Amino acid sequence: MAHIIVVGNEKGGSGKSTTSMHVSTALARMGHRVGTMDLDLRQQSLGRYIENRHAFCAKKGLALAIPAYVNLPDIAPEDVPQGTNINDHRLALAVQSLEPESDFILIDCPGSHTRLSQMAHAMADTLITPLNDSFxxxxxxxxxxxxxxxxxxxxxxxxxxxxARQTRAQAGLPPIDWIVTRNRLGSQQMHNKRKVGEALGKLSKRIGFRVAPGFSERVIFRELFPRGLTLLDLRDTGTDRLNLSNIAARQEVRDLIKTLNLPGVTVKF
Structure with missing residues (x-):
């Protein structure tokens, strides 16, 4: 069975889609088969990211690794098994369509509480919760x-x-490995950074998650979106020399992948 990675919280603007694209692309570049879906049915930032990546590669004649992507299937109400929620069924069918060809399935959740997001969390083997570094x-x-x-x-x-953890336990599934990442860590505001770090450390022991460094606030993340690229692709697209900010950001991606400790993954970039 594919290992399911869910990227979620209930707040927008925390870096979920940026995290989703970099994690899924990093795994694909390392040779793993990766399937993705975006449960933010209105904005679909991850879906747009991958669409942009296909278009850029076709235009430039590049053969970059691209994660597979599926939308939730449209289902007529009469085709839903009796007693089953229609969105539960749509999500299950989407996962089933990806699973035979995937080592990992990454699901990007919306920044709000929805039935789809709730069900995705219960499917998660690994849960990544990006968090802006503030109270x-x-x-x-x-x-x-x-x-x-x-x-x-x-x-x-x-x-x-x-x-979600209770649902998995009742189904006899392994517990969720929950990682909270601290995004947009500023070089200033050291007092606030320390206080947030101390609070996360205490809470992690209380409710059971691991704390990991995430992504700093960098212009490069926004600049790469229209081309569907990540920091890992720059050399393949003709950028011979990376500046110090790009090198640091690339290291952030590497550190995150290592921290996730995903099955069968050895960091090679």
């Missing part, structure tokens, strides 16, 4: 006391992950 995003994971920052309890997203 605004931290509030998605836990409620804190304003006076001293102490943790009062899990928040809405953590409760959804807990529900």
């Amino acid at each position: 605004v995003d931290f509030d998605l994971l836990a409620r804190t006391r304003p006076e001293d920052g102490s943790i009062l309890g899990p928040s809405v997203y953590s409760e959804m992950v807990w529900s």
